[in-house]
Amino acid sequence: MTTLLIADHNNETLADSTLKAVSAASQMGGDLHILVAGAGAASVADEAAKIEGVAKVLLAEASPLQKQLAEPMADLVVSLAGDYTTIASAASTSGKNFMPRIAALLDCSQISEILSVEDENTFTRPIYAGNAIATVRTSEAKKVITIRTTAFAAAALGGSANVEAVPVPDDSGLSSFLSEELTKSDRPELTSAKIVISGGRGMQSGDNFPMLEKIADRLGAAVGASRAAVDAGFVPNDYQVGQTGKVVAPDLYIAVGISGAIQHWAGMKDSKVIVAINKDEEAPIFQVADYGLVADLFTAIPELDEELQKAGL
Amino acid sequence: MKILVPVKRVVDYNVKVRVKPDESGVDLANVKMSMNPFCEIAIEEAIRLREGGTASEIIVVSVGEQAAQETIRTGLAMGADRGILVKSDAALEPLGIAKILKAVIEAEQVDLVILGKQAIDGDNNQTGQMLAALLGWSQGTFASDLKIAGEKIDVTREIDGGLQTISLKMPAIITTDLRLNEPRYASLPNIMKAKKKPIDIKELSEYGVDASPRLEILKVAEPASREAGVVVESVAELVDKLKNEAGVF
Ligand SMILES: Cc1cc2nc3c(=O)[nH]c(=O)nc-3n(C[C@H](O)[C@H](O)[C@H](O)COP(=O)(O)OP(=O)(O)OC[C@H]3O[C@@H](n4cnc5c(N)ncnc54)[C@H](O)[C@@H]3O)c2cc1C
Numbered sequence: 001m002t003t004l005l006i007a008d009h010n011n012e013t014l015a016d017s018t019l020k021a022v023s024a025a026s027q028m029g030g031d032l033h034i035l036v037a038g039a040g041a042a043s044v045a046d047e048a049a050k051i052e053g054v055a056k057v058l059l060a061e062a063s064p065l066q067k068q069l070a071e072p073m074a075d076l077v078v079s080l081a082g083d084y085t086t087i088a089s090a091a092s093t094s095g096k097n098f099m100p101r102i103a104a105l106l107d108c109s110q111i112s113e114i115l116s117v118e119d120e121n122t123f124t125r126p127i128y129a130g131n132a133i134a135t136v137r138t139s140e141a142k143k144v145i146t147i148r149t150t151a152f153a154a155a156a157l158g159g160s161a162n163v164e165a166v167p168v169p170d171d172s173g174l175s176s177f178l179s180e181e182l183t184k185s186d187r188p189e190l191t192s193a194k195i196v197i198s199g200g201r202g203m204q205s206g207d208n209f210p211m212l213e214k215i216a217d218r219l220g221a222a223v224g225a226s227r228a229a230v231d232a233g234f235v236p237n238d239y240q241v242g243q244t245g246k247v248v249a250p251d252l253y254i255a256v257g258i259s260g261a262i263q264h265w266a267g268m269k270d271s272k273v274i275v276a277i278n279k280d281e282e283a284p285i286f287q288v289a290d291y292g293l294v295a296d297l298f299t300a301i302p303e304l305d306e307e308l309q310k311a312g313l
Numbered sequence: 314m315k316i317l318v319p320v321k322r323v324v325d326y327n328v329k330v331r332v333k334p335d336e337s338g339v340d341l342a343n344v345k346m347s348m349n350p351f352c353e354i355a356i357e358e359a360i361r362l363r364e365g366g367t368a369s370e371i372i373v374v375s376v377g378e379q380a381a382q383e384t385i386r387t388g389l390a391m392g393a394d395r396g397i398l399v400k401s402d403a404a405l406e407p408l409g410i411a412k413i414l415k416a417v418i419e420a421e422q423v424d425l426v427i428l429g430k431q432a433i434d435g436d437n438n439q440t441g442q443m444l445a446a447l448l449g450w451s452q453g454t455f456a457s458d459l460k461i462a463g464e465k466i467d468v469t470r471e472i473d474g475g476l477q478t479i480s481l482k483m484p485a486i487i488t489t490d491l492r493l494n495e496p497r498y499a500s501l502p503n504i505m506k507a508k509k510k511p512i513d514i515k516e517l518s519e520y521g522v523d524a525s526p527r528l529e530i531l532k533v534a535e536p537a538s539r540e541a542g543v544v545v546e547s548v549a550e551l552v553d554k555l556k557n558e559a560g561v562f
Binding site: 262272293 | 408431440442447452455470476492529530551555559562
């Protein structure tokens with residue numbers, strides 16, 4: 001009984017989400033192996049080998065794997081699957097892309113975005129934008145699972161697993177990478193930041209987001225947004241927090257000019273402390289915020305900046 | 314080029330569902346049902362491809378109970394050409410749906426499938442990818458832009474770090490993300506016209522596919538609830554509370 005966890009990385013560093021995914025995978029019983037699939041990703045494999053609880057790291061390198069496109073990833077994992085009872089990954093956009101393809105090639109169902117491991121065959125997962133939590137049991141011989149990493153603590157470092165190179169099947173040529181436009185930021189990554197400040201439609205324009213960025217920099221926070229703010233072009237798509245965007249669970253979430261629709265709520269409800277700044281006292285966000293401030297954000301945010309400075313932040 | 318758009322009838326996105334007291338599921342009695350929003354985006358994209366001269370026919374298919382016919386009708390009112398309902402009263406899982414869709418695709422000889430990236434009820438985000446696997450086709454998930462040129466399709470995808478553009482060999486499976494387009498509303502004349510468009514009603518058994526569920530749902534529970542918070546009077550009070558009461562900094 002061994003689990004194969006597929007690592008998230010950019011060929012240079014391992015994503016934080018993988019550490020959390022290891023915690024989840026360690027609870028599934030048996031040995032845990034990590035697959036690093038990429039190109040020029042040996043340093044990532046070395047990093048993965050240091051995670052506590054990892055028995056072995058498989059390194060698969062080939063140029064079609066560089067961007068972890070679904071078709072070559074699925075062919076690779078299926079070629080390795082015989083040795084494993086469970087195949088798991090973080091529910092990142094990368095894992096969400098290739099995992100169901102792997103599952104179907106193995107004629108196996110997938111359990112998406114698990115929140116907990118109840119026993120080796122039983123998991124909980126959110127449905128209906130997290131308004132309900134389903135407990136799901138599988139009796140299949142193989143399990144394919146994606147992990148909602150915000151629900152798990154990061155695994156510790158201190159391991160020293162072996163790294164083993166594995167052969168890569170020939171590329172099917174179904175897909176190829178053309179280009180990417182990645183958002184550049186020195187701030188922490190949204191899904192692992194301790195503090196997140198998000199802006200909504202109330203921000204009125206992307207030109208007003210620097211107000212939030214200033215606060216974010218004071219607090220070492222990440223900046224997020226509602227769908228409405230992304231749709232309006234204020235900020236890039238990867239800022240979207242919610243049911244169909246990113247799920248965050250920081251110590252502090254500050255929602256600015258966000259009404260609190262079910263879909264937004266779904267992406268931030270597990271934050272420890274939620275603050276809402278909204279000028280409409282009827283806004284649904286106040287029903288779920290720990291601290292609500294009814295105010296115009298265009299006066300409240302500059303004031304917040306001053307108060308934080310006064311508080312030595 | 315023939316495009317197939319699979320659609321799902323789901324609880325309307327404005328409804329906050331309630332868990333049944335016996336934890337056997339969510340209460341769907343008298344709840345408003347609609348087409349899954351990502352499916353609307355898929356239909357819109359197919360219609361734009363037909364309007365642009367790339368597509369010749371759009372088939373909307375749904376697998377589900379009789380009432381899913383309304384959802385297909387909505388797609389026809391938006392502008393799709395004809396519908397197929399594969400009737401099944403059983404709760405199906407994404408793998409089962411993908412197997413049924415594969416059979417429909419083989420019978421209809423389609424070149425492109427556009428479907429939603431996830432249904433807002435099960436939140437699985439699996440069917441498109443599974444379908445691509447079963448057919449051995451390429452997949453472009455979470456699409457925010459499509460460009461078709463001959464036998465290739467360039468897909469811009471919404472990924473965690475930003476946007477990624479890939480090139481796919483056709484035939485292909487595309488799953489839609491929110492920014493792909495803004496779906497149109499069906500006009501009254503088009504709603505009337507849609508009543509005359511054909512919907513083929515098939516029984517699941519006609520496809521000879523084993524779509525039986527593999528997973529067992531032991532219970533469906535309420536999520537942990539949050540205590541109601543407080544309203545603060547000023548920014549200074551907010552910062553004080555965050556620092557001294559919540560201890561977040
Ligand atoms: C299929 C689907 C998926 C979705 N997925 C997501 C998702 O993942 N994430 C997400 O966020 N949404 C998602 N949505 C959209 C969601 O339903 C809401 O439409 C969206 O969250 C609203 O964003 P908002 O709160 O910024 O805008 P609005 O609802 O318009 O709220 C703006 C708020 O700003 C306040 N405001 C305005 N001006 C000021 C000011 N000067 N000072 C203070 N406050 C001000 C207003 O009082 C209002 O409460 C999804 C919707 C669908 C249908």
